Amino acid sequence: xxxxxxxQDLNGLQTQITDxxxxxxxxxxxxxxxxxIRAIAGYLTSRPDSAHEQTVLVLGTLxxxxxxxxxxxxxxxxxxxxVLARALHSFKVFKSSIAVIPLVSEQDIQELKSVIxxxxxxxxxxxxxxxxxVVNRLMTKVKSNKIHSSFLKMMLSIGGYVxxxxxxxxxxxxxxxxxxxxxxxxxxxxxxxxxAEKKQLIRLDIQRFHEFKRELGRSxxxxxxxxxxxEEMMPALSHVKSSPxxxxxxxxxxxxxxxxxxxxxxxxxxxxxxxxxxxxKGLTDSRDMMDDLFTARGSESDDLLDAIHLGxxxxxxxxxxxxxxxxxxxxxxxxxxxxKYFTPQRGEQEPIPxxxxxxxxxxxxxxxxxxxxxxxxxxAPTLPDDQGSEPxxxxxxxxxxxEEDEVQFFAVNEDGDSGRSFTEDQGKENRIPVVMxxxxxxxxxxxxxxxxxxxxxxxxxxxxxxxxxQDDSEKRALxxxxxxxxxxxxxxxxxxxxxSGYDDADSSLxxxxxxxADSSIEDxxxxxxxxxxxxxxxxxxxxxxxxxxxxxxxx
Amino acid sequence: xxxxxxxxxxxxxxxVYYGPGRGGKTTNLEYINHTYRNQIKTEMxxxxxxxxxxxxxxxxxxxxxxxxxxxxxxQLYTVPGQVKYNATRRLVLRGVDGIVFVGDVQKELRKKxxxxxxxxxxNLETYNLDLFKIPLVMQYNKIDLxxxxxxxxxxxxxxxxxxxxxxxxxxxxxxxxxxNVIPTLKKIISITLASxxxxxx
Numbered sequence: 001x002x003x004x005x006x007x008q009d010l011n012g013l014q015t016q017i018t019d020x021x022x023x024x025x026x027x028x029x030x031x032x033x034x035x036x037i038r039a040i041a042g043y044l045t046s047r048p049d050s051a052h053e054q055t056v057l058v059l060g061t062l063x064x065x066x067x068x069x070x071x072x073x074x075x076x077x078x079x080x081x082x083v084l085a086r087a088l089h090s091f092k093v094f095k096s097s098i099a100v101i102p103l104v105s106e107q108d109i110q111e112l113k114s115v116i117x118x119x120x121x122x123x124x125x126x127x128x129x130x131x132x133x134v135v136n137r138l139m140t141k142v143k144s145n146k147i148h149s150s151f152l153k154m155m156l157s158i159g160g161y162v163x164x165x166x167x168x169x170x171x172x173x174x175x176x177x178x179x180x181x182x183x184x185x186x187x188x189x190x191x192x193x194x195x196a197e198k199k200q201l202i203r204l205d206i207q208r209f210h211e212f213k214r215e216l217g218r219s220x221x222x223x224x225x226x227x228x229x230x231e232e233m234m235p236a237l238s239h240v241k242s243s244p245x246x247x248x249x250x251x252x253x254x255x256x257x258x259x260x261x262x263x264x265x266x267x268x269x270x271x272x273x274x275x276x277x278x279x280x281k282g283l284t285d286s287r288d289m290m291d292d293l294f295t296a297r298g299s300e301s302d303d304l305l306d307a308i309h310l311g312x313x314x315x316x317x318x319x320x321x322x323x324x325x326x327x328x329x330x331x332x333x334x335x336x337x338x339x340k341y342f343t344p345q346r347g348e349q350e351p352i353p354x355x356x357x358x359x360x361x362x363x364x365x366x367x368x369x370x371x372x373x374x375x376x377x378x379x380a381p382t383l384p385d386d387q388g389s390e391p392x393x394x395x396x397x398x399x400x401x402x403e404e405d406e407v408q409f410f411a412v413n414e415d416g417d418s419g420r421s422f423t424e425d426q427g428k429e430n431r432i433p434v435v436m437x438x439x440x441x442x443x444x445x446x447x448x449x450x451x452x453x454x455x456x457x458x459x460x461x462x463x464x465x466x467x468x469x470q471d472d473s474e475k476r477a478l479x480x481x482x483x484x485x486x487x488x489x490x491x492x493x494x495x496x497x498x499x500s501g502y503d504d505a506d507s508s509l510x511x512x513x514x515x516x517a518d519s520s521i522e523d524x525x526x527x528x529x530x531x532x533x534x535x536x537x538x539x540x541x542x543x544x545x546x547x548x549x550x551x552x553x554x555x
Numbered sequence: 556x557x558x559x560x561x562x563x564x565x566x567x568x569x570x571v572y573y574g575p576g577r578g579g580k581t582t583n584l585e586y587i588n589h590t591y592r593n594q595i596k597t598e599m600x601x602x603x604x605x606x607x608x609x610x611x612x613x614x615x616x617x618x619x620x621x622x623x624x625x626x627x628x629x630q631l632y633t634v635p636g637q638v639k640y641n642a643t644r645r646l647v648l649r650g651v652d653g654i655v656f657v658g659d660v661q662k663e664l665r666k667k668x669x670x671x672x673x674x675x676x677x678n679l680e681t682y683n684l685d686l687f688k689i690p691l692v693m694q695y696n697k698i699d700l701x702x703x704x705x706x707x708x709x710x711x712x713x714x715x716x717x718x719x720x721x722x723x724x725x726x727x728x729x730x731x732x733x734x735n736v737i738p739t740l741k742k743i744i745s746i747t748l749a750s751x752x753x754x755x756x
Contacts, residue, residue, distance in 0.1 A: 121637055171663045233665065235719045236672035241687065252710055252718075252725040253735065338562035344652045344750035346690045346723070351749035354622055359741050362594060362619045437753060 010045045017041055020066075029080045033066045036091045043098065046144065058094040062087050103142050104188045112138065116155075116181050119162065120174050128163045135159065147198050151184040154209050161216075176212045180205050432468060435461045442486070449489045458486045557652045557751050559625070566625045566755065568747055569632065569650055570740075573675050574657035575667040576636030579696040582730040583657065584613050584631055587740060590733065591617070609635045612647045622748065623755040629744055636671070645678045653690035653747035655739055657730075658717055660697050660707040669716055686721070690747040693718050693725035694739045699732060 017038050024030035040059050044051050065087040069080060115134045118127040135156050142148035158177045162169045183201050187193055193201075335341075438461055448454035462483050469475040558567040572580040581601065588599040595617040602611050615631040632651075634644040656675065658668040676686045695713045708716075710727055718725050724742050728735040 171666065233669065233716065235716050236669040237676055237686070237720050239673070240676060241720050252714060252727070253738065254710065254727045338560055340559040340561060340754065341556045342559055342751050342754050343556045343684070344568075344690050344747050345688045346746055346750055349749050349752070351745045352623075352752050355745055355748045355752065358620050358622050358627075359744060363591070363737050363741055437756075440756075 010041070010048060013041050014038075014045065024070075027069075029069055029084050030066065032084055033062060033069065033087055036087060037062050037066065040091070040094070052094070052098050054094060054097065058090055061090050065090075103145055103148060104138065108138055108141070109185055109188055112155075112181065113185065116177060119159070120178070123162060123166050123169070128159065131159050132156075132163070147187070147202055148184075150202055151180060151187070151205070154180050154205060155184070158209075158212075170212075170216055172212060172215070176208060179208060432465065435464050439482070446486075446489045449486050452490075455486060455490045459483060462486075556650050557747075557754075559751065559754050564625045565628065566622075566748075566751070567628045567630065568652045568744065568751075569630045570653045570655065570743055570747065571647055571651045572631065572633045572655045572657055573644070573648075573671070574636060574694075574696075575659055575664060575671040578636055578657045578659040578664075578668075579728075579730040580633040580636065580657045581609050581613050583655070583694075583696075583728075583736050583739070584615050584633055586730055586733045586736045587631065588615055590737070609633055611635065611643055619744070623752070625755050627748065631740075641674065641678070644674075645681060648675075648678050648684075649682060651679075651682075651684070651689070652751075653692075653743045654686075655692050655694055655743050656717065657694045657696050657728075658713055660695050660710075660713065660727075661700065662706040662708050665708055665712070665716065668713070672717055690743060690750055691721060691723045692739055692743040692746070693721070693723055694728045694730075694735070695725065696728045696730050698727045699729040699734070 017034060021031075021034045021038070024034060037059065040055060040062065044055050044059070065083050068083055069075065072079075075083075111134050115127065115131040119131055121127070135152055139149065139152050139156070142152065155177060158173055158180070162173050162177070165173075183205050187198055187201055439458070442448060442454070442458050449458060462479050466476055466479050469479070557569075558565075560566075572583055574580055584599060584601075588595060595615070597616050600614040602609070602613075612635065613631075613633040617629055617631075619627050619629055621627070632647050634640075634647045654675070656672060658672075679686050679689065693713075695708075695710055698707070700707050710725075714725060724746075726735040726739045726742070728739060730736050
C-alpha cells in the first residue's frame with residue numbers, strides 16, 4: 001500500500017479501501033479502522049503534494065492494526081478494543097497535527113501583502129497582474145476552506161473592480177481591500193482563533209464589502225463625488241486643537257481668476273464639523289497598515305535609514321557637514337567652534353527689508369511685494385467672501401500670522417543653542433535674553449537714547465533686570481551704571497551740542513561702533529570687532545558691556 | 556534647526572516640502588532647479604523609482620547670498636509621499652526649519668491631504684516640534700486641473716480642511732507650470748529667516 005501511495009496511485013488506494021470496507025461490513029472494530037484509513041486516504045488524495053509528512057506513516061500504522069485484527073480471528077473483544085483504541089489515538093494525534101498546519105503560509109501572506117501594497121503604491125497593469133496571480137494561486141490552495149476562500153474572493157472582486165476602473169476607482173476601494181486583507185492576515189496569523197471568531201470576522205468584512213458595493217451603486221460616475229457632495233470631513237489637526245474660526249486669518253494667494261473656474265469649483269455649502277473635538281486621539285484609523293511597521297521611534301530601522309541616507313545620498317561626511325544628522329558630541333564640538341543651533345518659530349516678526357530685497361534679487365522678482373507675478377497678473381484674483389462671514393484673506397506679503405492671545409518673543413540661551421517662543425506670563429526669566437538684546441542694541445547704536453521714548457524704554461528694561469537680579473548687588477551696580485550712562489547720552493543728545501571731552505565717548509557708542517560692526521561683517525569676522533573698536537575709542541563702554549555679558553553668560 | 560555659525564558668518568536653513576504622494580513636491584523643486592539653474596550652483600539630488608516617484612527624498616541646496624553679513628544657504632528637501640514611507644518622512648523632517656505643505660486639489664485626494672497633514676503634526680512631535688509654531692506655508696497644487704474638467708476642491712474647502720487652524724499663508728499653485736512656485740518658496744524662506752533674524756548679529 002505504501003508503495004502505491006508513493007507511486008501517487010491514490011485512486012487505486014481508494015478502490016482497495018472500498019473493497020475492504022465491503023468485506024468487513026458488520027465487524028464494528030474493523031469498520032472503525034477502515035473509516036479512519038479512508039479519512040486519511042481522502043486527506044492524502046486532496047493534497048498529494050502538500051500532505052503532512054507523517055501521513056503515510058500513520059496510514060501504515062492503521063493498516064498494521066487492521067492486519068492484527070484480521071489475522072487474529074480469535075482475538076478477545078477486550079484485546080480488539082485495545083487495538084482499536086491504539087488506532088484511534090494515532091488517528092486523533094495525526095488529525096490534530098494536521099489542524100495546526102497553516103493552510104496559508106507566512107510567505108503566502110507576505111506575498112499577498114506585497115501585491116496589495118503595490119497596488120496602493122500605484123495602480124498599474126503590472127501590479128494588478130501580480131495581485132491577480134497571487135490571489136488566484138492562494139484560491140487554489142484554500143479552495144476546500146470556505147472562510148479562506150471567501151476572504152480571497154472579496155479581495156479578488158475588489159481587485160477586479162480596481163483593474164477595470166484604474167485611477168478612476170472609488171477612493172475607498174483600496175481602503176476596503178486593505179481592510180479585508182488585514183482581517184484575513186489576522187485570521188491566518190492567529191491559529192488559535194475559533195471558528196465562531198473567524199465567522200464573525202468574515203461576516204463583518206462581507207457586510208463592509210456589500211456596503212461598498214452599494215456605495216458604488218449610488219455613485220453616479222466612476223470618480224469621487226462632485227464638490228456639492230463634498231462630505232463632511234474633520235479638518236486636519238482638529239484632534240489636537242480647536243478653533244471657533246476656520247478660515248479667518250488664513251491668507252490665500254490665488255493663481256487664477258475665479259471667473260475662469262469651472263462649475264466644479266463651487267464653494268462647499270456644507271459646514272465642516274468645527275474642529276472642537278477637544279481631545280487628542282490617535283490617527284490609527286486613517287493610517288495605512290504598513291505605517292505601523294515604521295512607527296518605532298528611533299528604532300533600528302530609523303538608524304538604518306539614517307545610514308542609507310548619509311551614505312547613499314549625502315555621503316558619509318556631507319551629512320555631518322550639513323549638521324543634519326549630528327550626534328550630541330558632534331553638536332557640542334560645533335558649538336565650541338562657534339555654531340549656534342536655533343529652532344525657528346513663526347511669530348509676528350516681520351522679515352527685515354534686507355531679507356525681502358535679497359530674496360527678490362536672488363529670484364529676480366521685479367514686481368513689488370504683495371503683487372502677483374507679472375506672468376500671472378492677467379489672471380489676478382478677485383476674492384469673494386467665504387460664505388459672507390469669514391472671508392478668505394487675500395494674500396499679501398505683509399500678512400503674517402500670529403496667535404492673537406499670545407505675545408511672542410524669541411529667546412536664545414546664552415550658549416545660543418535654542419530658541420523658542422513664549423508668552424509673557426511664562427516667567428520673567430525668559431525675557432532676560434530679549435531685554436539684553438534690546439539693551440545691546442541701544443548701546444551699539446545709542447541714537448535712540450537721545451529721545452525721551454528711547455530713554456524710557458531703556459530704563460524700563462533696566463528695571464526689569466534690576467527686579468530680576470535684586471539679590472545680586474554686583475549686577476545691580478552695573479545696571480545702575482548703565483542707567484547713568486544712558487541718561488548721560490540722553491543729556492548729550494538733548495543739548496544738541498558738542499561738548500569737549502564727550503565726543504569720543506559718544507562716537508564710540510554711535511557711528512564708529514556701528515561702522516566697526518559693518519566692517520566686521522564685510523570682513524567675515526565675528527561680532528567681537530565691535531568690542532575691539534569700542535575698546536580703542538572708549539575703553540569704559542567696552543569694558544562695561546563685556547563685563548555685563550560675561551556675568552550673564554553661562555559658565 | 557537652523558545652523559548659525561557666528562565665526563564663519565554662515566547660516567543654513569532646511570526647508571521641507573511635505574504632502575501626500577504625487578502632490579507635486581518634486582515638481583516644485585524641479586521647477587526651482589530648472590528656473591534658477593544659473594544661480595543654483597549645486598546639483599539637485601533626486602532618487603526616483605522607475606516610474607518617477609520619489610524613493611527617499613529630493614535634495615536641492617543653494618545659496619541666496621548675504622543677509623546681515625551672513626551667507627545664507629537654503630536646503631530644500633522633499634519627502635516621499637506614499638503612506639508606507641513614513642519612517643523616511645520622519646527622518647527627512649529632522650532638523651527642519653520651515654515647511655511647505657503641498658496639498659493636492661483633486662477632490663479624490665481630499666482625505667489624503669488631511670491625513671498627510673495630521674501625520675506631519677505627529678512626525679514633528681517626535682522631534683518636539685510644533686506644527687502650530689514652525690514656519691509653514693500651504694500650497695494647493697494642480698490648480699491647473701480646473702481647466703481639464705477634472706473635479707477639484709475649491710480653495711475655500713482646502714482652507715477649511717488644512718488651514719483653518721494653522722492660519723498660515725496659502726498659495727494656489729501649478730507646479731508643473733511654475734505658477735506660484737517661487738512666491739511659495741520666497742514666502743517660506745522669508746518667514747523662516749524672519750524668525751532667526753535677531754540671531755544674525
